[in-house]
Amino acid sequence: MLNYFSLPAPVKRRIKALKKLQLQYLELEGNFYERVHRLECEFMAEFNKITAKRKDIVNGSVEPTDEECEWEEDEDDISVCNCEYIVFFICSQVDECRGISNFWLNAMKNTDLLSSMIQADDEPILKQLTDVHVSYTSGEQPGFNLEFVFKPNEFFSNTTLTKQYLLRFDPKKDDPFSYDGPEIVYSKGSKIDWKRGKNVTQKTIKKKQRHKGKGSTRTVTQTVKSDSFFNFFNQQPCMSVTMKTLDEEDAEEQMEIDFELGHFFRNRLIPRAVLFFTGEAVEDEVFLHNRF
Numbered sequence: 470m471l472n473y474f475s476l477p478a479p480v481k482r483r484i485k486a487l488k489k490l491q492l493q494y495l496e497l498e499g500n501f502y503e504r505v506h507r508l509e510c511e512f513m514a515e516f517n518k519i520t521a522k523r524k525d526i527v528n529g530s531v532e533p534t535d536e537e538c539e540w541e542e543d544e545d546d547i548s549v550c551n552c553e554y555i556v557f558f559i560c561s562q563v564d565e566c567r568g569i570s571n572f573w574l575n576a577m578k579n580t581d582l583l584s585s586m587i588q589a590d591d592e593p594i595l596k597q598l599t600d601v602h603v604s605y606t607s608g609e610q611p612g613f614n615l616e617f618v619f620k621p622n623e624f625f626s627n628t629t630l631t632k633q634y635l636l637r638f639d640p641k642k643d644d645p646f647s648y649d650g651p652e653i654v655y656s657k658g659s660k661i662d663w664k665r666g667k668n669v670t671q672k673t674i675k676k677k678q679r680h681k682g683k684g685s686t687r688t689v690t691q692t693v694k695s696d697s698f699f700n701f702f703n704q705q706p707c708m709s710v711t712m713k714t715l716d717e718e719d720a721e722e723q724m725e726i727d728f729e730l731g732h733f734f735r736n737r738l739i740p741r742a743v744l745f746f747t748g749e750a751v752e753d754e755v756f757l758h759n760r761f
Contacts, residue, residue, distance in 0.1 A: 492640070495648045499639040502651050503611070506638065510605045516740075517602070523742070524600045529568025569746075573598040576746040582733055583698070590669040591698045597622040601742070603735050612636045612655075615734050624669075626662045630702055633657050634731045653728045658702030670697045701730060 473481070525531035574595040577583040587595065600618040605611075612635035619628055635655035640648035661668075672695040679686050694700070737750070744750035 488646075492645055495640045495645055498650075499648070503638040506605070506611055506636070506651070507607055510607045513605050520600075520602055520739070524602075527569050527572045528599050529566075571596050572746055573601055573742070576738065576742045579745045579748050579750070580733075580738065582730070583738070586696075586698045586701070588669070588695075588697055590695075594619075594622065594624045594669065595698070597624070601734065601739055603739050606635075610635050611638070613731075613735055615731065615739075623664060624667045625664060627659060630659045630661065632659070632702060632731065634728075653724060653731070656724070656727050656731065661699060661702055669695065670699050670703060671695055701727075 473484070476484070522531070526533055574587075574592060577595065578587060597620045598617060599620055600616075602616050602618075604614045604616065606613065612633065614634070615632040617630040617632075619625075619630070621628070633656065634653055636651045637654045638651050640646075661670075671692050674691055674693055675688050676691055677686050678689055738745055741750050
């Protein structure tokens, strides 16, 4: 590897000029991403018109017209569809069926990123999910919100769970060359108002403790964290808070995972939900490294 410090002084001088140009490039790149975000905000109303129609069809409040259902199926499309759901649908009373059952649960389970997060106890809750959508914020606090809308259910009293993300588009002043596009500076999930005995993010375990002096044992009950998709809403609110309880490396890893999940919902699952539901969507292995 080239040793920078061994280079002649004139070459070092030119490299400094290149670094200054590099900084200008990164600052311009930040302006580009910020403008893209403003454009997304402008188009949000148009996107929402389409996703609102999708929600109505999925939930059975609207039956699409013959014209709206005109679509020539490709054999390759059919071959990769979610066969388990199709068999269930065909064997059910089609005339009595409204909408598309478990649409969001199946769409999420058909993604590698989310299927590993969804536990058996999560599925009955996610079957109550009626819509997932994104909204954008601009101005002094640019970012986006993910909103998960549920039917009234036996698990929690919330009708909507929200995950908020705030973004920074410009390079860090103290470390500009680490810039790799927009990064999250804040994330916060809704507080879930669990009904008694229904909190799937916790579990109760029994543990034996030995009394040091007497040598006897006793059984104590402890509540510990349980794997669940709904831990997604329990993320620490920001890096500065996270750093108080975790070391720097763990904090950065946790925030990076949260960042990836937020952008996956925003850029992939929500816009292409029907393709994930049928299994036609192809997960790009390099997606998580691309911010926009």
